[in-house]
Structure formats: C-alpha cells, structure tokens
Amino acid sequence: MKVICFGKIFGINGLKRAGYFLVVVLILVFLFQRNLAGRKKEHLLSPVGSSGFQNEERVDRLTMVLPTSTPSLTPTPTLSPEQVAEIKRKQFEELNQKYGPCRLVPILMYHHVMDVAAAKAIGASGLNVPPKIFQEQMDYLQQKGYQVVDLDEMLTGIKNNSLSKKAVVLTFDDGYRDFYENAYPVLKEKNFKATLFVISQYVGGERYVSWEQLREMMASGLVLLGDHTLNHPSLPSLSKEQEFNQIVS
Known part of the structure; x- marks a missing residue:
C-alpha cells in the first residue's frame, strides 16, 4: 500500500x-x-x-x-543538453507531421547597429548591436560557410526542397538609418542578403532611412523590403479595419 x-x-x-x-x-x-x-x-x-x-x-x-534539524529539499532536476535537444526534436517532428514539410532555419533579428554611446543616448541599448560586434558576427557566418538568404528565398527553398542546410536569414526591424550606414556596407562586402522591415510613415524621418536609400539598397539585390505597418501602433489594440489599414496600406 x-x-x-x-x-x-x-x-x-x-x-x-x-x-x-x-x-x-x-x-x-x-x-x-x-x-x-x-x-x-x-x-x-x-x-x-x-x-x-x-x-x-x-x-x-x-x-x-526547539529542534535544530532542518528538512532537506529535493533539488529540481536539470535537463542535460541532450535531453533538451531530444525534446526539441520531438516537437519539430510533431510540427512536421502536422504542417510539413518543415525546416529549422536560424533567423537573426536586428534593430540598431550603432555605437554603444549613441544607442544609450536614444534609449536603445537593449535593441542595439555595436558595429564591431556585427562585423564579427558576419565574419563568423562567412567563415563557417553559411548561406545568407532573404525571407523570399527561404520560403521558396522550403517549398521546393532546395534550401541549403546551412541557410540563415538576417532581418532588421523599423528601417533605421544606421542600417544603411553600418550594416549595409558589411552586407555588400560579403554579398549577404537581408530583409528590412520599414515603418512607411517614418521613412525619411530623423534616424530613419530615406526613400532614395531604400531604392539604392533594393536595386543592389541584397535587401528585400518588408512592411512594418504605417506608424508602428499596437495592433491588438486596434479594430479590424484599423489593423487592415496598418498592414495593407
């Protein structure tokens, strides 16, 4: 019993x-x-x-x-890296069976690429990667033989099963000018592609890319342009009509 x-x-x-x-x-x-x-x-x-x-x-x-002995607590078991990997593998298999074919593709998301002091001055330290670190990250991808593709190429490669096993995607949110000044030159140097999501009403504003800069980057074939709403509101707080206007307009 x-x-x-x-x-x-x-x-x-x-x-x-x-x-x-x-x-x-x-x-x-x-x-x-x-x-x-x-x-x-x-x-x-x-x-x-x-x-x-x-x-x-x-x-x-x-x-x-008073008794002096204290009960010993049983520690929470810690999963090993192998156990975590096995859990992730099973989760991926479930997704693949339900929605497949699926692929695991690393997507590196960035916001600002600027000096530490400049990022701190505008309250963006938590969204920033300094140019030196960004350069080192891109060097690493190149040295390890990764194929850097944009989101359209990733989707096409998944659909026709032609995507490289070493494919990786770079995305940049909001369309800040420091992307053009600090990240884009590194991408050109390495012939890496990226997807840039811009807030359309902010284009040409202070700290944001201009329409001319966008046309230049798109013409290079290295930068895919994506929509990041009209003026970056909180979409869940909007009506369906307002959401549609933010996303489609």
Missing part, C-alpha cells in the same frame, strides 16, 4: 515514522509553551538586571527546546 502526501510517496513504515515525529514535535511545543508561560510569570514578579541575563537565559532555553 502506498500513500501520496505532498507530492511524495511514503510506505506504511515511513508514514508511521512521520506520525511519531509529529507526536514528538507536539510534545516539545507543549513543553515550550508551558516554560514560556512560567518565564513570563517570573518576568512580571522579578526585575530584570541591566545586563539582560534573564533574556539571555530565555534564549538559551529556546535553543535547547
């Missing part, structure tokens, strides 16, 4: 031991309360010296009465 208690399973013997322990604890608590009541009475009848010895004696008695 097994008994489930607090998420752990104890046999009958274990349950008996737990009961004995509980009885012992109750007896100790009773003795402590009786002793405390007696000390309180003594405290009311006799003065406490300036040295505070009476309080110290009470602390000593508390130390003697």
Whole structure:
C-alpha cells in the first residue's frame, strides 16, 4: 500500500515514522509553551538586571527546546543538453507531421547597429548591436560557410526542397538609418542578403532611412523590403479595419 502526501510517496513504515515525529514535535511545543508561560510569570514578579541575563537565559532555553534539524529539499532536476535537444526534436517532428514539410532555419533579428554611446543616448541599448560586434558576427557566418538568404528565398527553398542546410536569414526591424550606414556596407562586402522591415510613415524621418536609400539598397539585390505597418501602433489594440489599414496600406 502506498500513500501520496505532498507530492511524495511514503510506505506504511515511513508514514508511521512521520506520525511519531509529529507526536514528538507536539510534545516539545507543549513543553515550550508551558516554560514560556512560567518565564513570563517570573518576568512580571522579578526585575530584570541591566545586563539582560534573564533574556539571555530565555534564549538559551529556546535553543535547547526547539529542534535544530532542518528538512532537506529535493533539488529540481536539470535537463542535460541532450535531453533538451531530444525534446526539441520531438516537437519539430510533431510540427512536421502536422504542417510539413518543415525546416529549422536560424533567423537573426536586428534593430540598431550603432555605437554603444549613441544607442544609450536614444534609449536603445537593449535593441542595439555595436558595429564591431556585427562585423564579427558576419565574419563568423562567412567563415563557417553559411548561406545568407532573404525571407523570399527561404520560403521558396522550403517549398521546393532546395534550401541549403546551412541557410540563415538576417532581418532588421523599423528601417533605421544606421542600417544603411553600418550594416549595409558589411552586407555588400560579403554579398549577404537581408530583409528590412520599414515603418512607411517614418521613412525619411530623423534616424530613419530615406526613400532614395531604400531604392539604392533594393536595386543592389541584397535587401528585400518588408512592411512594418504605417506608424508602428499596437495592433491588438486596434479594430479590424484599423489593423487592415496598418498592414495593407
């Protein structure tokens, strides 16, 4: 016979031991309360010296009465990298069976590529990759033989099963000018492609790319242009008509 208690399973013997322990604890608590009541009475009848010895004696008695052992906690098991990989593999298999054919394609998403101080000045440190780091990341992709494609090429490759196993996608949100100034030159140097999502009403504004710069980058064949709404509202807060206008217009 097994008994489930607090998420752990104890046999009958274990349950008996737990009961004995509980009885012992109750007896100790009773003795402590009786002793405390007696000390309180003594405290009311006799003065406490300036040295505070009476309080110290009470602390000593508390130390003697209360149990000192603490229960050990069972640590939460940590999954190994192999176990995590197996879980991900099974999840991918389920998606592939339901929606397949599917492919695992790394997509690196960026916002700003600018100096640390400049990003901090506009409150964008959490969305920024410094140019030096970006250069190192692109160098790594090149050295490891990755094929950098845009989103259209990725989708086409998945549909006709021609996508390289080392394909990777670069995307850049919002259409900031630092993409043109700091990221685009690196892409040209390495002949890497990227997908740039622009906020159409912000094009030409302060810190954003201009229409002329967009035409130049699109003509190079390296930059695919994507829509990032008219003015970047929170879509869930809009009506269906407003959402449609933001996405399609």
